[in-house]
Amino acid sequence: xxxxxxxxxxxxxxxxxxxxxxxxxxxxxxxxxxxxxxxxxxxxxxxxxxxxxxxxxxxxxxxxxxxxxxxxxxxxxxxxxxxxxxxxxxxxxxxxxxxxxxxxxxxxxxxxxxxxxxxxxxxxxxxxxxxxxxxxxxxxxxxxxxxxxxxxxxxxxxxxxxxxxxxxxxxxxxxxxxxxxxxxxxxxxxxxxxxxxx
Amino acid sequence: xxxxxxxxxxxxxxxxxxxxxxxxxxxxxxxxxxxxxxxxxxxxxxxxxxxxxxxxxxxxxxxxxxxxxxxxxxxxxxxxxxxxxxxxxxxxxxxxxxxxxxxxxxxxxxxxxxxxxxxxxxxxxxxxxxxxxxxxxxxxxxxxxxxxxxxxxxxxxxxxxxxxxxxxxxxxxxxxxxxxxxxxxxxxxxxxxxxxxx
Numbered sequence: 001x002x003x004x005x006x007x008x009x010x011x012x013x014x015x016x017x018x019x020x021x022x023x024x025x026x027x028x029x030x031x032x033x034x035x036x037x038x039x040x041x042x043x044x045x046x047x048x049x050x051x052x053x054x055x056x057x058x059x060x061x062x063x064x065x066x067x068x069x070x071x072x073x074x075x076x077x078x079x080x081x082x083x084x085x086x087x088x089x090x091x092x093x094x095x096x097x098x099x100x101x102x103x104x105x106x107x108x109x110x111x112x113x114x115x116x117x118x119x120x121x122x123x124x125x126x127x128x129x130x131x132x133x134x135x136x137x138x139x140x141x142x143x144x145x146x147x148x149x150x151x152x153x154x155x156x157x158x159x160x161x162x163x164x165x166x167x168x169x170x171x172x173x174x175x176x177x178x179x180x181x182x183x184x185x186x187x188x189x190x191x192x193x194x195x196x197x198x
Numbered sequence: 199x200x201x202x203x204x205x206x207x208x209x210x211x212x213x214x215x216x217x218x219x220x221x222x223x224x225x226x227x228x229x230x231x232x233x234x235x236x237x238x239x240x241x242x243x244x245x246x247x248x249x250x251x252x253x254x255x256x257x258x259x260x261x262x263x264x265x266x267x268x269x270x271x272x273x274x275x276x277x278x279x280x281x282x283x284x285x286x287x288x289x290x291x292x293x294x295x296x297x298x299x300x301x302x303x304x305x306x307x308x309x310x311x312x313x314x315x316x317x318x319x320x321x322x323x324x325x326x327x328x329x330x331x332x333x334x335x336x337x338x339x340x341x342x343x344x345x346x347x348x349x350x351x352x353x354x355x356x357x358x359x360x361x362x363x364x365x366x367x368x369x370x371x372x373x374x375x376x377x378x379x380x381x382x383x384x385x386x387x388x389x390x391x392x393x394x395x396x
Contacts, residue, residue: 010245017238020227028218028288031288034250055206064229064232
């Protein structure tokens with residue numbers, strides 16, 4: 001696209017490296033950015049570098065945070081004896097959006113995946129088991145319902161149960177508001193097997 | 199979202215100001231950016247500010263460019279006597295992608311739109327008429343087929359025709375490869391009225 005200025009081409013190229021943004025969307029974004037006030041562009045550019053340079057892992061739960069210990073681990077209002085294990089900071093954010101869970105989290109940053117060569121030492125499992133030396137009542141495993149998430153859940157429960165700490169797994173079943181006929185077979189079977197008396 | 203670090207929240211907020219990017223996509227992008235190598239984030243941030251600070255209007259055709267005069271206006275291989283009038287730099291890019299047009303452009307940066315208070319003095323029309331004082335053979339109007347684009351085309355032709363310069367409008371009709379039954383009535387009528395003998 002040599003008819004564009006080099007700076008515009010460069011910007012389009014950089015933007016199209018982002019996930020879900022192809023060359024057309026990148027073009028649309030680039031021209032929108034050129035139309036934005038200079039201070040707003042500056043602010044966006046600063047937000048990018050600031051986030052990259054200042055965000056680190058919480059020393060306790062390994063979520064992404066600005067401080068040594070994240071606000072949830074530092075909070076006196078959260079039950080520090082209940083740990084929910086999630087794969088990513090975004091999964092944690094999903095549960096925080098619900099607003100009902102009052103315990104703390106542990107972010108693994110992945111799941112065991114032998115196909116991709118990700119073993120138990122490549123995610124934050126050691127750090128989780130280290131935390132169990134403190135006074136912990138329950139470990140709630142909220143990894144994804146994928147093969148990798150289930151494998152990780154199994155592994156954690158095998159290690160944690162012998163220590164004598166309660167281990168639970170979030171329920172798997174038909175999503176609320178979901179149409180039964182649209183739900184896959186494995187989920188239908190799980191929902192049946194996991195039925196609760198009413 | 200106070201459970202996120204302030205820097206992440208800020209980044210998500212900045213990203214969701216971009217067109218077509220909602221809070222969910224912004225979140226996905228933000229976490230992807232945090233996973234990117236620092237130099238890649240730096241490069242994206244620099245591309246943003248570089249484009250904003252260095253891109254200006256071409257002195258002749260008012261497209262966005264790095265230099266005083268854009269490569270197309272400066273090229274000796276382009277027919278400087280044929281001017282295609284487009285609404286935006288992206289419309290120009292669309293025709294440049296085709297690669298067949300050998301004339302030059304004039305970018306209006308908008309179209310006459312009384313509803314939004316955009317009159318003939320708010321887009322680069324004066325600059326277009328100024329260019330016609332040089333030796334010009336033809337003005338090809340390639341504004342959009344919208345009400346505003348058509349109004350702008352009418353206005354330009356009314357001014358340019360009396361000067362004695364040929365004025366043309368790009369053809370309007372059924373898109374190539376389009377299914378006739380999916381085409382709207384106005385387009386069908388235009389295609390009929392604009393039929394050419396074969």
